Amino acid sequence: MSTHQEITALVGDQIGNDPEIRSLVEQLSRRVEQLTTQIREVKGPQPSCREVGQAWVERTGKIRGRPLHYQFVGSGAGRSSLVELMDGSVKIDLINGIGIHLFGHSFTPAIREGILGAISDVVNQGNLEPNREYTLMLEKLVSMASRGSRIKYGWLATCGTMANESALKIARQKKSPARMILAFQNAFAGRSTLMAEITDNPAFREGLPEYHEVLRLPWYDYRDPSSSEKTLRVLKEHVEKHPNNICVFVFEPMLGEGGYMPAPREFFLPLLEFCRSQKIPIWLDEVQTFCRTGEAFAFQKLGLGEFVDIVTVAKTAQVGATLYTEEYNPKPGLIAGTFSGSSAALRSGLAILNEIDNGTYFGPGGKIEKIHQFFVGELKRLQEGSCRGKIADVTGLGLMVAFTPLDGKKETVNALLQKMFEKGVIAFSCGKNPVRIRFLLPALISEWEMSAAIKIIEQALIEGVHGAT
Numbered sequence: 001m002s003t004h005q006e007i008t009a010l011v012g013d014q015i016g017n018d019p020e021i022r023s024l025v026e027q028l029s030r031r032v033e034q035l036t037t038q039i040r041e042v043k044g045p046q047p048s049c050r051e052v053g054q055a056w057v058e059r060t061g062k063i064r065g066r067p068l069h070y071q072f073v074g075s076g077a078g079r080s081s082l083v084e085l086m087d088g089s090v091k092i093d094l095i096n097g098i099g100i101h102l103f104g105h106s107f108t109p110a111i112r113e114g115i116l117g118a119i120s121d122v123v124n125q126g127n128l129e130p131n132r133e134y135t136l137m138l139e140k141l142v143s144m145a146s147r148g149s150r151i152k153y154g155w156l157a158t159c160g161t162m163a164n165e166s167a168l169k170i171a172r173q174k175k176s177p178a179r180m181i182l183a184f185q186n187a188f189a190g191r192s193t194l195m196a197e198i199t200d201n202p203a204f205r206e207g208l209p210e211y212h213e214v215l216r217l218p219w220y221d222y223r224d225p226s227s228s229e230k231t232l233r234v235l236k237e238h239v240e241k242h243p244n245n246i247c248v249f250v251f252e253p254m255l256g257e258g259g260y261m262p263a264p265r266e267f268f269l270p271l272l273e274f275c276r277s278q279k280i281p282i283w284l285d286e287v288q289t290f291c292r293t294g295e296a297f298a299f300q301k302l303g304l305g306e307f308v309d310i311v312t313v314a315k316t317a318q319v320g321a322t323l324y325t326e327e328y329n330p331k332p333g334l335i336a337g338t339f340s341g342s343s344a345a346l347r348s349g350l351a352i353l354n355e356i357d358n359g360t361y362f363g364p365g366g367k368i369e370k371i372h373q374f375f376v377g378e379l380k381r382l383q384e385g386s387c388r389g390k391i392a393d394v395t396g397l398g399l400m401v402a403f404t405p406l407d408g409k410k411e412t413v414n415a416l417l418q419k420m421f422e423k424g425v426i427a428f429s430c431g432k433n434p435v436r437i438r439f440l441l442p443a444l445i446s447e448w449e450m451s452a453a454i455k456i457i458e459q460a461l462i463e464g465v466h467g468a469t
Ligand SMILES: Cc1ncc(COP(=O)(O)O)c(C=O)c1O
Pocket: 098, 159, 160, 161, 162, 164, 188, 189, 190, 191, 252, 256, 257, 285, 286, 287, 288, 314, 315
């Protein structure tokens, strides 16, 4: 029997290729698509759903022991950036679960593949008994990451934090017994015991013991012409003070939770060259930047691939992953775990990655660049016109955009975000001193949707919030 015949004899293939199943899946996803065409524009809570929606929000807060940040419980339907909530309102979602939904809501290819994943034999796949999606996802991630870098292998994890835990262990095993970690001020790496230590926010580790294992570097300050030199100097001081005791340099190629502040290649270059000369492993945390900056990886956008030893992703991929070079392939037993992602999430994640990597989104003139230019252009128009003095520092890369509103104080920004939410735009904060408003734009957002969002942002800024200018 030929290989082809053997493969088609598999019951698993018969299910996946069965014309009746394929047609049912197509019908299901098309029907969802038809129904979601009703979601057309921003609207407020609907009288018939308002109370039910409110009850869901309260019920959710009650069981969490803490209220929801926004009055948001989704109905399970949306369309592109538009999302329907349980109170019947429709909002423009420009934060997308903090970066999970790269293609916004009710994205048909993800739904279709999710159904196919859901009818496979297992709900969750594991490292011991994977199905094909496990391999395909790793192959896709490694093939995207290997462009311009030496990345060769990968290991799946359930989220960004766990991908980061694996990265740290890989670096530590390689540099054993070195302990100290180089990271930027205002970094974010997740909330496990150790990632909460790398994350530079004391509020996220209140009451936890400190391990004193992180050495901080100042992030790029575009206002300061000697910013790069300063950071390099601090780096050299750390290395001098901790000889042979630094296990890794970890950084987000654009400061994420810390304020959406990009830095140029020239800032990173001397730092990475120095780390390389000191044999300090280099790990890029691309959990948030993956697929958003205009290239698959921000290190490709910045031309830093030659320095990458380890890179971590999650969010957009619908699963976490640690990707590494030959040299950093860890010894057996160091990284593992039961789960490697649900079959539906792995298939949907692959559909998302195949779409974003189809040659039309990345690179100069690609869809991401066009979205960036339009949205940033509109924010700058407000900055110079109707919202003069109310918007500062419009920055970002690709689909990640932020600005500092009004006085940049936490209370002001939170009140403004709530106002925007009520009017129909969902965004989120980042940074401290100043606190900024950030957007994670979906990769298929239309100019019409962006213009509608900009109008709401403009209205909210002009109305302002109590006590702030
Ligand atoms: C840069 C970065 N690293 C790590 C994480 C943690 O990922 P997760 O929340 O999936 O554990 C995040 C989440 O926002 C992040 O932005």
